[in-house]
Amino acid sequence: MPAISAKVPGKTILFGEHAVVYGYPAIAVPINSIHLKTTIIPLPGKSHEEIKFVDTNSGKELLLNDLNQGHTFKAALRTIQEGLSVNHFPSMEIRISSSIPSSAGLGSSAALAVALSRSVSSFLGFKLSEEKINQFAYEIEKHQHGTPSGIDNTVITYNQPVYYIKGRPPQFIQISNSFTLLIADSGLRTPTRDTVQYVRQSYERNRTEVEGILNQIGDISQKALTAMQGKDICTIGALMSSNHALLEKLGVSNEKLNNLVTAAQNSGAYGAKLCGGGRGGNIIAVVPPEAAESLKDELLNAGAVNCFVSTVYSNREGVKK
Ligand code: PMV
Numbered sequence: 001m002p003a004i005s006a007k008v009p010g011k012t013i014l015f016g017e018h019a020v021v022y023g024y025p026a027i028a029v030p031i032n033s034i035h036l037k038t039t040i041i042p043l044p045g046k047s048h049e050e051i052k053f054v055d056t057n058s059g060k061e062l063l064l065n066d067l068n069q070g071h072t073f074k075a076a077l078r079t080i081q082e083g084l085s086v087n088h089f090p091s092m093e094i095r096i097s098s099s100i101p102s103s104a105g106l107g108s109s110a111a112l113a114v115a116l117s118r119s120v121s122s123f124l125g126f127k128l129s130e131e132k133i134n135q136f137a138y139e140i141e142k143h144q145h146g147t148p149s150g151i152d153n154t155v156i157t158y159n160q161p162v163y164y165i166k167g168r169p170p171q172f173i174q175i176s177n178s179f180t181l182l183i184a185d186s187g188l189r190t191p192t193r194d195t196v197q198y199v200r201q202s203y204e205r206n207r208t209e210v211e212g213i214l215n216q217i218g219d220i221s222q223k224a225l226t227a228m229q230g231k232d233i234c235t236i237g238a239l240m241s242s243n244h245a246l247l248e249k250l251g252v253s254n255e256k257l258n259n260l261v262t263a264a265q266n267s268g269a270y271g272a273k274l275c276g277g278g279r280g281g282n283i284i285a286v287v288p289p290e291a292a293e294s295l296k297d298e299l300l301n302a303g304a305v306n307c308f309v310s311t312v313y314s315n316r317e318g319v320k321k
Contacts, residue, residue, distance in 0.1 A: 006114075006119035007037040007115070008037075009156060010108070011106065011152060014236075015224045015243050016164075017247070018196070023166055024165075025165050025221040026163075027161070027224055028162055029312045030155055031106060031107075032159075034308075036097070036111035037097050038096050040119050043090075051094065053094050054093060055097075056096065075140065079136060080120050083136050089124070104276070105274075105278075107155075110152035113137035113140035114153055116140070118133050133157055134157040145192055145193055145196070146196070151166075158170065163225050173225065173228055175228050175312065176230060179286055181312060182284070183284050183307065183310055184284075185282050186254075186260060186282065186283065189281065190277065195278050202250070217246050220239050239271065240286060241271040241273065243273050244274060247278060253279070257274045257279075261273060261283050267294075267298040270287065285299075289311075296309065
């Protein structure tokens with residue numbers, strides 16, 4: 001068995017996080033300047049089944065047998081094993097390298113789920129469809145996050161901008177013009193599970209008001225789809241800022257994220273918002289390409305611990321209705 005690798009991008013949610021959990025549309029794009037790669041290397045000659053995980057960033061090694069049942073790696077392999085209906089795995093080393101920061105709203109857990117599903121199944125000789133890989137990754141994400149909408153694993157599996165409604169086939173978006181994003185890290189971290197749970201509790205307590213906010217976010221995603229298919233960068237930016245205001249109303253922003261969003265808006269961005277679960281992680285700003293470097297400095301001055309530029313390119317396929 002030769003070594004097998006899978007390399008997948010990070011992602012960001014341009015519009016609609018949280019609302020997507022309740023069936024409203026959302027838009028996500030792959031971020032190809034960061035990625036996660038898994039490489040499976042056979043370990044022949046082992047007398048018993050040995051599965052070793054190596055984090056090539058830290059050099060840390062873990063044996064599958066030493067992990068508790070709830071560990072992400074163990075849950076992921078169990079899901080893949082059940083999905084493929086194989087009795088056991090051959091001995092193998094699974095090397096993981098990643099430039100996607102973890103718990104930062106940029107898709108690190110979904111990227112791991114997709115890359116493992118793709119590389120392990122391929123290592124075992126299975127040629128799975130993208131749809132199947134996406135399904136496996138979604139199951140793995142459920143172990144991690146409880147009730148994920150599925151948008152993260154979908155955008156990463158297909159590596160295309162996607163208009164997503166939970167439970168429906170993804171619609172791939174034909175973006176007319178590529179555009180430039182600045183992605184700035186607040187340095188704070190709150191697990192997505194916590195903010196999703198917080199929104200759920202507010203929803204149970206105050207359904208009419210929260211539903212009103214989620215509905216407005218859904219409308220924004222719909223309008224953003226049209227703006228992205230046209231060449232309407234100013235509208236994309238304005239919709240992003242409106243989306244941020246609604247996420248703040250929902251209670252998933254915080255002072256640091258608001259400061260970064262305001263700094264971007266005041267320094268020439270078309271618009272900005274938090275992305276992902278919120279209360280930490282990154283903000284995204286859509287910016288004029290020629291202003292990206294100076295805006296980056298503004299955001300670092302405003303307290304971002306890291307900031308990078310990424311281009312969202314148009315994809316090959318049109319929107320599949
Ligand atoms: O924090 P992230 O990047 O995993 O994004 C979470 C997006 C939510 O809409 C809040 C949850 C979900 O499952 O879609």
